[in-house]
Amino acid sequence: MTTTPAPTPARTIGGTTSTWSWHEGSFVPTSQARVPLTTQALQYGTGVFEGIRAYALPGGRELAVFRLHDHHRRLLRSCRLLRIDLPYDADDLARATVELLRRNAAAADTYIRPLAYKLSLLPGTRPGVGLAGVSDAVSVSTFLMGHYAPPGGLRCTLSSWRRPADGVLPVRAKVCGGYVNSALALDEARAAGMDDAILCNERGHIAEATTANVFAVFGNRLVTPAATADILEGVTRDTVRALAGDLGLVYEVRDVQRTELFLADEVFLTGTGLGIAPVVELAGRPIGDGVPGPVTRLVSEHYTALVRGELDDDRGWLTRVPLNPAPVQHSAEETS
Ligand SMILES: Cc1ncc(COP(=O)(O)O)c(C=O)c1O
Incomplete structure (x- = not known):
């Protein structure tokens, strides 16, 4: 008889994956967020992404996301190049990111990974590695990730x-x-x-x-x-x-x-x-x-x-996310 090993937390890009992700407009358990095997971006690399950090502030009840809107603006510029047409602007994406952090409620340094990608050929589109006539999708996931550069350089x-x-x-x-x-x-x-x-x-x-x-x-x-x-x-x-x-x-x-x-x-x-x-x-x-x-x-x-919020934020680069004392319980597939 074989035994099934206990599932270990995913470490796809270096940190431990958080419970919830934002996937095609809904907050879903990360373990249930799936893309089809035929996803164009998976086959051809036709996706774009961002890396954003949220830092735990002293006291453990608040995160500060650094230059959240600037990252989402760059994501949308990258999207333009690949003809990825999202029904969201940078404010919408920033709001979804903040809500995701709130739901994951981790009072620890967190890495945020927005990903926008080409999904599948729309009806009537000729097969090929084209960009037009292909549907688009977007997700945001988060990972617990502290400082990882070696201290000595x-x-x-x-x-x-x-x-x-x-x-x-x-x-x-x-x-x-x-x-x-x-x-x-x-x-x-x-x-x-x-x-x-x-x-x-x-x-x-x-x-x-x-x-x-x-x-x-x-x-x-x-x-x-x-x-x-x-x-x-x-x-x-x-x-x-x-x-x-x-x-x-x-x-x-x-x-x-x-x-x-x-x-x-x-x-x-x-x-x-x-x-x-x-x-x-x-x-x-x-x-x-x-x-x-x-x-x-x-x-x-x-x-x-x-x-880490220890200097005056006169440029408005920090988005503060207050965290609830205990993680909020949500049902799967809640729309934003
Ligand atoms: C190739 C490359 N250059 C530079 C950077 C640094 O960019 P940023 O400071 O926006 O993270 C990154 C990280 O995203 C990168 O992937």
Whole structure:
């Protein structure tokens, strides 16, 4: 007789999946949120997604979602590129996200994953990898996920994989299929015993890491590749632009050459998942003194204070979500 192993909580993207998801307009138990095997996005990568973080505030009764509307606006821009036509605007998506967090009622750091995707051919559409004539769907799920960057800093490779050029694949949008490039680069880095990879673009200039933007620090200057370097224009990168102004640092956007990273005083990565993460080693060479540098630490401390609600939120970047003392019981398939 065989025994069925007890189900373990899903860890699809790194954190423990929360009980409820928002799926095609309804709040459903995550375990029941399904897509058909024939889903176009599953077959062809024709989906777009976002990564958003909600931070637990002191006291354990409130979450603060960081730049919620900016992320949903970027999701809708990515949708436009793939002709994904959702019946929601950024406010609707933000409201659904807040309600989802409230229902999941986790007073712990949470990662939010909106996903919009091509579903199935509409009647009368010719078969093929087209974008028009295909139905669209959207979901939001959440995961418990704390800080995961190694405390001593990241060791990175300079990847043998190149960031695709804009004329090949629009990395400026968060298109699911484009993340095969990130997956291959991260796999190569991990196989070499490293934490992450930094990729150059087809012109041989620095582009970005697998899921984060790159900054080189020279004195009080923060230098980062331009949007035209085949990068995703990160929300965290833009937050660093604002923090640089607050901290009296110079924010410089331009082409960055490989050699500059080796010669920089400091290098750090920025991303919703990673936060501000120092790079201490690149392709077997130490960056600066091989330890997190003072400018990176300064930016990182301010970023942490900002997202955790310890600084004035004069830019309105925090959406506070009060949590009930005990999780609310809901029946399945409740519509929003
Ligand atoms: C390829 C890539 N670049 C950069 C970033 C950083 O973007 P953000 O700061 O908006 O999370 C991400 C993460 O979403 C990413 O996947």
